[in-house]
Each structure stands twice: as C-alpha cells, then as structure tokens.
Amino acid sequence: MGRVMANGMQRRLAVLIDADNASTKSNDRLFEEIAKLGTATVRRAYGDFSKGQAKSWEPALITHAIVPQQQFANVPGKNATDFALVIDAMDLLHAGGLDAFCIVSSDSDFTRLATRIREHGLEVFGFGRADTAESFRRACREFVEIGTLVPKSAPKSVRAIPAKPAKTPPVEPTKSAPSSALKPIVAHAPVAEAERLILRALGETGAGGKWVAIATVISEVRKLDPAFKPQNYGSGLFSELVDRTSCLEGNQEDGRCTQIRMKPKKVSKPSTEAQPVVAGPTAS
The missing domain is CATH 3.40.50.1010 (5'-nuclease)
Structure with missing residues (x-):
C-alpha cells in the first residue's frame, strides 16, 4: 500500500x-x-x-x-x-x-x-x-x-585483544550436518486457498475475463483478508503466487507482471475427420 x-x-x-x-x-x-x-x-x-x-x-x-x-x-x-x-x-x-x-x-x-x-x-x-x-x-x-518489525540495532564495536599463540594439537575436521537439516520447516497454506481468494477479488472488480491491474487485485484481496501475504503461501511475490495457480495467468510488461486475469476456457474444436458409415440392414 x-x-x-x-x-x-x-x-x-x-x-x-x-x-x-x-x-x-x-x-x-x-x-x-x-x-x-x-x-x-x-x-x-x-x-x-x-x-x-x-x-x-x-x-x-x-x-x-x-x-x-x-x-x-x-x-x-x-x-x-x-x-x-x-x-x-x-x-x-x-x-x-x-x-x-x-x-x-x-x-x-x-x-x-x-x-x-x-x-x-x-x-x-x-x-x-x-x-x-x-x-x-x-x-x-x-x-x-x-x-x-525488527528494530534496527547499532553494530557493536569490538576491540581486538592480541592473544599469545598457543600450541594446540591438530584437530580432525568434523563433518558438518547437511544444510537442509538446519533449516526450519515452515508450513504454508495451500495455494488453492489463495486461488479462491484471488478469484473472489477478481469478481469484486467486475472485470469478467478481462485483464485487471495487479495493484487493483491486491487491494481487493486485502479488503477480503487484511492478513493476506504471498509469503503465507510460500511465494515471495504476488505474481509468483499467481503463476502457481491453475486458473489464473499474468501479463508481463518490461519483465514484470502488471495485470492478471482468469485463464480463458479452451473451446474444443469439432473433429473434421470423416465418420465411418454404418450400413443398415439389407433386405433378404
């Protein structure tokens, strides 16, 4: 905002x-x-x-x-x-x-x-x-x-104190644990939940299947859910969240997403292949 x-x-x-x-x-x-x-x-x-x-x-x-x-x-x-x-x-x-x-x-x-x-x-x-x-x-x-809102802390000044070198026995290097084991597991809300919310927001704009400015959609989403954040669904940006949905798409301009809409429904074309002719019963 x-x-x-x-x-x-x-x-x-x-x-x-x-x-x-x-x-x-x-x-x-x-x-x-x-x-x-x-x-x-x-x-x-x-x-x-x-x-x-x-x-x-x-x-x-x-x-x-x-x-x-x-x-x-x-x-x-x-x-x-x-x-x-x-x-x-x-x-x-x-x-x-x-x-x-x-x-x-x-x-x-x-x-x-x-x-x-x-x-x-x-x-x-x-x-x-x-x-x-x-x-x-x-x-x-x-x-x-x-x-x-983490307060900004001033960097602490540390005075270096020279220490006398001490003879220490060589220590074998220990194997470090994999980095993946150190990362906390964060539970994210399902993308489908965000998709439903965004679809409701698009409905509020009355745009139908037309393109809508992404800022307008975000504004409508936050009216429906003030606590909404893309990070809650495992995405850094709103446009990234849109890309992960199944029925929404974004419009890129100058390398960034500026508009979104519902994906148009695909209309199946009638088959042009000749249909086999089934012969009727013959007179005996």
Whole structure:
C-alpha cells in the first residue's frame, strides 16, 4: 500500500496510539511503516504516562513528536484511555481533512471504532501484537504485526585483544550436518486457498475475463483478508503466487507482471475427420 492515492495526493493520516496497550520495542520501525502509508499529520498517544506500560513511551513521544494525552485511572477497572482515544477519533473523523487512521493497539474493543471510520469512507490501518483478535484485524484495511518489525540495532564495536599463540594439537575436521537439516520447516497454506481468494477479488472488480491491474487485485484481496501475504503461501511475490495457480495467468510488461486475469476456457474444436458409415440392414 503506497503513500500516494489514486488522485496523486499523499494520504493524510491520524496516528492514535493506545500507550497502555502497545509496546515501544519497535517504535522506530513502526513509524517507518506508517511513513510508507502517508503523512502523519496527527500523532497522539493515550495513557497514564506516570506509571506502567505508558511510561515507557516517554522517549518515543519526544523522538517522533507525538502529543501525549494523559489519562488518569480515576476508577479501577474502567478504561479511561480507550474512551479518550475513541472520542478524539470521532472528533477528528467529523472534522475532516484526513484520509486514513492508524490505530496502534491490540485491543479488540477498537473493532467498532475501526468499522465506524471505514463506514465513513476512510481507511483504517491497524498495528498490534500477533495475538490481536481476528475481529479487529478484519475491521482494518490492513493489519501489521508489530512483532515482525525488527528494530534496527547499532553494530557493536569490538576491540581486538592480541592473544599469545598457543600450541594446540591438530584437530580432525568434523563433518558438518547437511544444510537442509538446519533449516526450519515452515508450513504454508495451500495455494488453492489463495486461488479462491484471488478469484473472489477478481469478481469484486467486475472485470469478467478481462485483464485487471495487479495493484487493483491486491487491494481487493486485502479488503477480503487484511492478513493476506504471498509469503503465507510460500511465494515471495504476488505474481509468483499467481503463476502457481491453475486458473489464473499474468501479463508481463518490461519483465514484470502488471495485470492478471482468469485463464480463458479452451473451446474444443469439432473433429473434421470423416465418420465411418454404418450400413443398415439389407433386405433378404
């Protein structure tokens, strides 16, 4: 999903962070991903920054120019943070001037908020943990698991310490295990499952058997399944996944796939070979 919309304008985003719920381990990579979607014109974090999980967000508030929205837990068991985030989201929605919302939380309570924003015609992008409820994932235009955003670590400087050479007896080389034995076995979803999903997406475009831009199909697929990734089916690219299906084909331009469609059905031609003549019964 690019940061530029169909009209050529950059997507204007409101980034709303549930700091009581979201981790700060990958916040740098988080904002790199958000930057791919558009310009974060609104950046707010909600929580009780005097204690707990929200307190760990203090450095990120400064680094990424996030406006903190302090929420004290006046009554134990009542989630004032969620209420404040929802109220602000609705105010921003009706004020206009935005194209999409980024909700950073793993709380399924925001499912209805995401669907309400979507019903208003705006996109919703979710960011949360791997255990985030399926209801919130599917309410979003696209959902990104924060755990997959590995933080960039600075290379450690190692000072070389000269060591005195020591006499060691020669050691016979040991046979290394085959590389295939060291690779973890990853279970992939069947390609037929992806094929059915892509066929549904093509049906949503109303193109019939005509060529459709691959970006359009990917967009429709993610509307049906926000968690869709070609890697889930053992393919690095969407076009590679299409090539592995039985009833889809891609159109190559300049060495890359730009369009896909359903393979046209082969029409069997009638045989032109002369048929043997069967003689009828002869009169006796």
